[in-house]
Amino acid sequence: MVIEENVSRFALRQGLFVIEQSGDTRRMANADDFVPAT
Numbered sequence: 471m472v473i474e475e476n477v478s479r480f481a482l483r484q485g486l487f488v489i490e491q492s493g494d495t496r497r498m499a500n501a502d503d504f505v506p507a508t
Contacts, residue, residue: 471491472491478490478499482499482504484507485505485506485507486506486507487500487506488500
């Protein structure tokens with residue numbers, strides 16, 4: 471799945487987890503100090 475950069479930034483600002491494709495695997499786009507929304 472490919473998402474646009476602005477969609478990823480919006481999700482991060484909303485406190486959502488963001489998983490991005492990285493080659494044949496996936497990675498979390500969230501920073502190490504990320505605090506999810508409750």
